[in-house]
Amino acid sequence: MTAAMSDSSEWVVTASYAIDPPLDVMDEWSEQFDASVSRVPDRGVVDVTVYAPGDLHPIDVLAKFIDPINDVISAELAGVEIVRESEWQRRAEAPTIPELMSAAEIAEELGITRQRVHQLRSTEAFPAPLAELRGGAVWDAAAVRKFAQDWERKPGRPRGDKQRDYGLAEGR
Amino acid sequence: MVNSDIKGLVKWARSQGWTVSDDTKGYTRFHNPQGDYIACYPATPSNARRRMADLEVALRKAGLQVPPPSKKELAAARRRAAEVTEHQDHDEEE
Numbered sequence: 001m002t003a004a005m006s007d008s009s010e011w012v013v014t015a016s017y018a019i020d021p022p023l024d025v026m027d028e029w030s031e032q033f034d035a036s037v038s039r040v041p042d043r044g045v046v047d048v049t050v051y052a053p054g055d056l057h058p059i060d061v062l063a064k065f066i067d068p069i070n071d072v073i074s075a076e077l078a079g080v081e082i083v084r085e086s087e088w089q090r091r092a093e094a095p096t097i098p099e100l101m102s103a104a105e106i107a108e109e110l111g112i113t114r115q116r117v118h119q120l121r122s123t124e125a126f127p128a129p130l131a132e133l134r135g136g137a138v139w140d141a142a143a144v145r146k147f148a149q150d151w152e153r154k155p156g157r158p159r160g161d162k163q164r165d166y167g168l169a170e171g172r
Numbered sequence: 173m174v175n176s177d178i179k180g181l182v183k184w185a186r187s188q189g190w191t192v193s194d195d196t197k198g199y200t201r202f203h204n205p206q207g208d209y210i211a212c213y214p215a216t217p218s219n220a221r222r223r224m225a226d227l228e229v230a231l232r233k234a235g236l237q238v239p240p241p242s243k244k245e246l247a248a249a250r251r252r253a254a255e256v257t258e259h260q261d262h263d264e265e266e
Binding site: 023027030034036037038039040041042047049051085088089091092093094095096097098099 | 197199204206208209210211212218221222223224225226227228229230232233234235236237238239240241
């Protein structure tokens with residue numbers, strides 16, 4: 001059960017049944033219970049989703065809304081989930097894949113060159129790419145932004161012999 | 173004729189290999205790329221917002237991948253929100 005204490009929106013109840021009914025039977029259930037009826041092929045279940053008043057206790061929701069459905073659908077109940085409608089709406093709008101970034105986009109985000117991005121890849125703190133494609137690697141943008149927050153930039157050329165030599169030459 | 177509430181979702185699902193079709197009962201039916209029937213949307217839902225949410229969740233559970241909004245889409249959403257606020261302020265002034 002997922003619910004914020006202050007949330008008083010209605011309950012959304014989903015009962016999952018281990019059954020694979022024909023389409024017209026799913027339509028009948030939908031009309032009979034004013035429910036949304038859908039298949040989840042990977043889990044081999046059918047979900048029946050109904051709405052219940054938000055002021056009811058979840059136990060009463062089960063008794064009043066799920067028991068009558070159980071009486072009609074004579075199949076094994078695989079699970080029940082009760083969430084607030086606000087959470088349901090959030091899930092409905094949530095992307096299933098993260099924002100992705102290529103090396104070019106990371107360079108733009110961090111204000112560095114693409115070559116520098118590839119150098120940073122060899123450092124321990126830089127996030128691993130989500131996928132390595134033929135066109136290049138892609139990263140989770142959130143991981144890159146986290147890296148950018150914690151990254152201690154050391155601007156300018158690293159001090160080395162050549163640089164010191166150059167400085168001496170300029171001073172001449 | 174696909175219900176206009178779900179036009180965007182239908183377009184996206186089709187682009188991901190899903191089959192979406194209207195039947196004689198007035199339902200818009202969604203089949204995944206493997207051909208399994210997943211869910212439907214009625215022509216005249218009693219509560220469009222809820223039915224839409226149920227459909228979105230059902231399609232995600234069945235494997236439809238949905239990316240985050242692009243920078244262009246986010247900018248358009250911000251513009252729309254600003255326009256709404258502007259109209260509200262204008263109405264209050266009147």
